[in-house]
Amino acid sequence: MQESDLTVRRIKDGTVIDHIDQGKGIKVLEALEIDGKEGNVITIALNVPSGKSKKKDIIKVENRYLEDDDTNKLAVIAPKSTVNIIKNYKLVQKRRVSLPNEIERIFRCSNPECVTNSTEHIESTMDVVDKSGLVLKCRYCSRILDVNKLKYYQKNLE
Ligand SMILES: [Zn+2]
Numbered sequence: 001m002q003e004s005d006l007t008v009r010r011i012k013d014g015t016v017i018d019h020i021d022q023g024k025g026i027k028v029l030e031a032l033e034i035d036g037k038e039g040n041v042i043t044i045a046l047n048v049p050s051g052k053s054k055k056k057d058i059i060k061v062e063n064r065y066l067e068d069d070d071t072n073k074l075a076v077i078a079p080k081s082t083v084n085i086i087k088n089y090k091l092v093q094k095r096r097v098s099l100p101n102e103i104e105r106i107f108r109c110s111n112p113e114c115v116t117n118s119t120e121h122i123e124s125t126m127d128v129v130d131k132s133g134l135v136l137k138c139r140y141c142s143r144i145l146d147v148n149k150l151k152y153y154q155k156n157l158e
Helices: 003-007 025-031 068-077
Strands: 014-021 042-049 055-062 082-087 090-096 102-104 125-130 135-138 144-146
Touching (some): 014 025, 025 055
Antiparallel strands (some): 014 082, 042 055, 102 125
């Protein structure tokens, strides 16, 4: 096996997230809660040369198929990324992530007074007011939110 085969190791079943903006790979892992605890093989490649003087990050997760919820998160963090679903070494689905008009539940509103942060069980809803600048607006308190500073909901709250 050549060294290049190791870095671009093909996977049998799972998800390849490609074309992640350089430097966003780690954020994507965090947002999708990919931490290796499930025991799946995860390959992370950062700063991979991509075209003319460009670089990208790539994440491969074996034995896990990304859900729509996850795809929405990707759209906010790495809007240029593509999601490739691999089954039995074959590419069975290629999804381009697209930013929805509204984002439910993914992020917490940064306003501590916001009703979505109270003990009442109200989940956040944010309107995407600027798709290219990734500006969100909380539907409950109208605060304008910077995506890069928002905290994510945890999937498994105990
Ligand atoms: Zn709010």
